[in-house]
Amino acid sequence: MEDLKLKLKEQIIEALNLEGMSPAEIDDAAPMFGEGLGLDSIDALELIVLLEKNYSIRIEDPKDGRAIFESINTMAAYIQSKQIA
DSSP states (O other): OHHHHHHHHHHHHHHTTOTTOOGGGSOTTSOSBTTSSOBOHHHHHHHHHHHHHHHOOOOSOHHHHHHHTSOHHHHHHHHHHHHHO
């Protein structure tokens, strides 16, 4: 799971062009939107594309995205649950 979280952080930094940020600066439990990473709705779309492209996971209901993209922990858990299923 830790490897997946690190990989996710690297992919997010690349996909969202978070230049100057390292994976170590992203707290696994910190909110990704608002006060945490400060992502917005455009970033959410990029995260959806990232899941589809890198993990072949499609989010059918955009409302589900709010819970999935809450933090690195929730994203990693969601990916892991879909890969097992």
